[in-house]
Amino acid sequence: MDFQTIIQILDSTVRLATPLLLACLAGLYSERAGIFDIGLEGKMLMAAFASAAVAALTGSVWMGLLAGIASSVALSGLHGLASITFRGNQLISGVAINFLAAGLTVLIAQDLFQQGGRTPPVSFGEGRFAPIELPFAETIATVPFVGPIYAELLSGHSILVYVALLAVPGTWWLLYRTRFGLRLRAVGENPAAVDTAGVSVVGLRYAAVLICGVLCGIAGAYLATALQAGFVKDMTAGRGFIALAALIFAKWRPWHALWACLLFGFLQAIALRYQNIDLGAFVVPVQFMDALPYILTVVILAGFVGKAIPPRAGGEPYVKER
Amino acid sequence: MTIMKKIMGAGAALALSAGAALAEPALIFDLGGKFDKSFNEAAFNGAQRWADETGNTFREIELQSEAQREQALRRFAEAGANPIVMAGFAFADALGQVAGDYPDTSFVIIDMVVDAPNVRSVVFNEHEGSYLVGMMAAKASQSDTVGFIGGMDIPLIRKFACGYAQGVLAVNPDATVIANMTGTTPAAWNDPVKGSELTKAQISQGADVVYAAAGGTGVGVLQTAADEGILSIGVDSNQNYLHPGKVLTSMMKRVDNAVYQAFADGPGLETGFNVMGLANGGVGYALDEHNATLVSDEMQAAVDAASTKIANGELSVHDYMSDDSCPALSF
Numbered sequence: 001m002d003f004q005t006i007i008q009i010l011d012s013t014v015r016l017a018t019p020l021l022l023a024c025l026a027g028l029y030s031e032r033a034g035i036f037d038i039g040l041e042g043k044m045l046m047a048a049f050a051s052a053a054v055a056a057l058t059g060s061v062w063m064g065l066l067a068g069i070a071s072s073v074a075l076s077g078l079h080g081l082a083s084i085t086f087r088g089n090q091l092i093s094g095v096a097i098n099f100l101a102a103g104l105t106v107l108i109a110q111d112l113f114q115q116g117g118r119t120p121p122v123s124f125g126e127g128r129f130a131p132i133e134l135p136f137a138e139t140i141a142t143v144p145f146v147g148p149i150y151a152e153l154l155s156g157h158s159i160l161v162y163v164a165l166l167a168v169p170g171t172w173w174l175l176y177r178t179r180f181g182l183r184l185r186a187v188g189e190n191p192a193a194v195d196t197a198g199v200s201v202v203g204l205r206y207a208a209v210l211i212c213g214v215l216c217g218i219a220g221a222y223l224a225t226a227l228q229a230g231f232v233k234d235m236t237a238g239r240g241f242i243a244l245a246a247l248i249f250a251k252w253r254p255w256h257a258l259w260a261c262l263l264f265g266f267l268q269a270i271a272l273r274y275q276n277i278d279l280g281a282f283v284v285p286v287q288f289m290d291a292l293p294y295i296l297t298v299v300i301l302a303g304f305v306g307k308a309i310p311p312r313a314g315g316e317p318y319v320k321e322r
Numbered sequence: 323m324t325i326m327k328k329i330m331g332a333g334a335a336l337a338l339s340a341g342a343a344l345a346e347p348a349l350i351f352d353l354g355g356k357f358d359k360s361f362n363e364a365a366f367n368g369a370q371r372w373a374d375e376t377g378n379t380f381r382e383i384e385l386q387s388e389a390q391r392e393q394a395l396r397r398f399a400e401a402g403a404n405p406i407v408m409a410g411f412a413f414a415d416a417l418g419q420v421a422g423d424y425p426d427t428s429f430v431i432i433d434m435v436v437d438a439p440n441v442r443s444v445v446f447n448e449h450e451g452s453y454l455v456g457m458m459a460a461k462a463s464q465s466d467t468v469g470f471i472g473g474m475d476i477p478l479i480r481k482f483a484c485g486y487a488q489g490v491l492a493v494n495p496d497a498t499v500i501a502n503m504t505g506t507t508p509a510a511w512n513d514p515v516k517g518s519e520l521t522k523a524q525i526s527q528g529a530d531v532v533y534a535a536a537g538g539t540g541v542g543v544l545q546t547a548a549d550e551g552i553l554s555i556g557v558d559s560n561q562n563y564l565h566p567g568k569v570l571t572s573m574m575k576r577v578d579n580a581v582y583q584a585f586a587d588g589p590g591l592e593t594g595f596n597v598m599g600l601a602n603g604g605v606g607y608a609l610d611e612h613n614a615t616l617v618s619d620e621m622q623a624a625v626d627a628a629s630t631k632i633a634n635g636e637l638s639v640h641d642y643m644s645d646d647s648c649p650a651l652s653f
Contacts, residue, residue: 008526012519019515106355116357121545121564228514229545232538233355237513272516273523275502275653287506 007148009269014157015227017265018164019044019219019236023243024250024257025164025171026215032175032252033208034188034313036090039079039097040216041240047072047220049105052119052231053112055127055224064127064225069217075101076213084205087317098240106233119224119231129158129226158226160218167215171254184208188311191318201318245297251308264293347372347585348381348403350394352410354511354537356384360558361537361577365409365432367559368578372585380585388508391416399424404589405442407581408432411478417441428591430584432577433478435595444580444596448478449485450632451573451605452533453639454625455555456489458607459531460497461621462553462570467498469529471520471543473536474510475503475653477643482535482557482573484648485639491650493624500524501651504539514542521546521554531555531570544569553616562612570616572608579603601633 023040030037050071055064075097082093106117113120122128134155141151175181183204187194191201223239224231246264250256271289300308349369351362369380381403383394395416398406405428408417414434421429421438428440435443459468470486472479487499502520504510517539521532532547533555534540540557541564547554548565556562556572580598584591598604607625609617631637642648 005526008523012522016515016519110357116359116363117355118357118359118541223515227518228542230541232512232514232541234509234512235514235538237509237516268516269519269523272502272519286503290505 003145004148005273007152009266009273011153012269012272013262013265014153014161015265016268017261018157018161019223019227019239020243020246020264021164021258021261022160022167022215022219022222023240024246024261025167025254026212026219027244027247028171028250028252028254028257029184029208029215030212031247031314032188032311033184033205034191034311034316034318035079035083035205035209036094036315037079037209037212038091038094038241038244039075039101040212040243041236041238042094042098042101043072043075043213043216044220044223044240045098045105045234045236046075046101047217048224048235049101049109049119049220049231051217051221052122052224052228053109055122056113056120056230059122059126061122061127061129061225064122065218065221068221068224069214072217072220073210073213076209076216080206080209083317084202084209087319090315090317102234105231109231109233117233121229122225123229127225128229129160129222131156132159132162158222160222160226163218164222165258168254168258175254180207185311187318188313191313192321195318195320201320205318242293245293248308248310249293249297249300251300251306252311263296267292345402345404345589346379346381347588348383348398348406349581350391350398350406350408350413351382351384352408352412353385353388353508356382358538359561359564360540360556361575362409364559364575364577365407365581368581369407369585371578372582376586388412392420395420395429396423399427404428405430405584405587405591407584409577409581410434411476428589428593430580430591432580438593440593442584442591442593442596444584444598446575446577446580446604447597447599447639447641448482448573448575448605449488449639449641450600451575451607452482452485452535453489453492453632454600454607454629455533455571455573456486456491457493457625457628458489458571458617458621459486459533459553459555460490460493461618461624462616463494463497463531465528465530466494466496467500467528467530469521469524469527469532470499470501471517471524471532471534471536471540472501472503473505473539474508475506477646479503479535480648480653481642482533483653484642484651486533487648487651488639489628492628498528499651500527500529501653503653504536511537511539513539514545517542518546522550525550525552533557533573535573556608560608560610562608562610566612567615569613571613574606574608576604576606599633600629 047068051064051068054067082088083090109117124130137151137155141147187204246260250260407430411434430442432444531553534543535557544554548568553570561572562569
């Protein structure tokens with residue numbers, strides 16, 4: 001494996017990890033506030049559709065992004081309404097959102113465009129995020145070792161990739177260095193204490209769920225209008241669930257989430273590049289590489305590599321005592 | 323009470339006979355969905371062509387999950403639809419269970435063989451069509467490296483890959499064929515993002531023509547090939563128009579002809595084993611205004627010559643599904 005190949009695999013890793021990372025951080029906000037969210041997949045799918053559809057109709061990628069975020073936030077609001085206001089079961093609400101998104105996207109797309117649940121393709125400059133060349137990428141590219149890393153690995157991604165990477169320190173700062181973050185974490189551990197302190201549990205949880213919606217919206221828009229040039233039925237293909245696995249793997253912490261998503265993206269990139277990996281003594285089949293993220297998550301959950309403890313009040317609706 | 327029963331019984335009998343007399347044909351699409359720009363859409367086009375020409379109507383259903391297969395079959399059969407055509411290899415198990423219960427209904431399954439007296443099994447010689455597009459890929463390639471991206475890893479898709487590799491090697495014995503499968507679950511038919519990444523990985527390994535036999539995933543493959551300035555080959559339906567001037571050709575599998583024929587034959591259609599290959603226009607390659615500039619006269623002449631040879635039996639292309647192995651490609 002030469003240097004060029006490694007760069008290409010890492011480049012692929014960044015592209016594959018970005019939607020995972022955005023969805024993983026989205027889940028992190030929601031679950032840290034005590035709202036389990038297995039509807040990440042559905043929200044991403046809805047956002048992918050809305051962004052691709054609006055981008056195709058208006059020709060503006062930013063309108064598409066806004067529409068994607070808006071649709072995802074709307075589903076988040078629904079999840080919030082069911083699980084915070086009406087104290088329903090959060091898992092069931094999440095499953096319902098996944099079903100709703102899977103059906104609704106294809107239905108609306110078919111009604112709007114008559115292309116069998118697809119959106120018409122968008123092109124660069126007209127509704128699709130173009131890759132961004134970082135400054136001096138051309139000039140540095142010839143420098144050995146550092147050049148290719150900068151010019152090929154770091155440069156040349158769409159702006160949403162950099163947004164996702166910046167969201168990691170942003171999330172860390174918000175959760176661990178602000179009053180809002182402290183309260184958000186507290187509401188996922190012990191909402192009664194937060195309530196006693198005179199802070200609205202319901203308000204905080206809604207805020208967390210809405211931030212979750214925004215991040216899922218960006219993830220969906222990245223899939224449909226940056227990586228691809230349109231929406232295809234079920235195009236998230238389980239990424240929302242891998243993001244959930246990454247969240248557990250990261251033990252609900254932002255920096256760990258970055259590494260977990262990069263690791264999962266890397267495993268996918270390896271699996272895509274090499275069908276079967278020949279280690280001399282035995283051959284690792286590609287199916288094993290595909291399954292590895294889930295296997296690793298189970299290992300973590302089983303407590304072999306440190307314990308993964310979810311937020312204590314996660315999954316429980318808060319009932320104010322009277 | 324007894325009179326009531328009699329009246330209701332007579333009503334039910336009347337309804338049943340009315341249903342049987344109508345005998346609308348029915349078409350069941352597979353999970354890829356009716357408008358997948360590929361396999362299912364070809365099936366729909368065939369049915370639509372029949373409806374337009376005869377002025378009759380047909381019934382159809384798009385499945386949402388595996389569990390609906392048998393249910394959909396039984397419901398159409400109970401409702402008196404005849405013949406019932408199902409597009410997809412995955413119906414084999416369900417049809418095997420259902421066919422015996424409705425001996426008066428004719429079933430047609432595409433892409434799979436079900437052995438029952440009232441079933442017509444239509445299979446295509448995809449390896450022959452893939453052989454032809456493989457020849458074109460080898461002729462169009464500058465780097466002597468071409469790619470294949472399959473959807474779900476099943477023997478049928480390996481059959482495509484194997485025929486393709488044989489065609490490539492027939493033109494250029496030194497060429498390299500990189501073959502990848504998208505996944506091992508049905509989700510692999512609808513993952514354009516993964517299709518894109520696979521295409522990029524193959525391009526970085528030198529491929530400059532990529533053949534996608536992957537349903538909805540192929541949309542991502544063709545898109546990325548167009549973005550990166552290499553050629554791609556579509557599958558099942560004619561996909562040349564998706565990226566004019568960037569899609570070398572499409573391996574046409576005339577599912578539409580199979581459906582059209584079944585509908586035209588009507589309820590008492592001839593059952594049994596039905597092979598559609600190069601000889602009877604079941605498979606082929608697409609040539610239209612979108613790829614006319616890409617296909618040279620020499621290329622076309624060579625492919626047409628091979629096509630004739632395969633059709634009259636002078637040249638035989640190995641079928642992966644005959645012995646689960648491929649002389650030209652290892653998976």
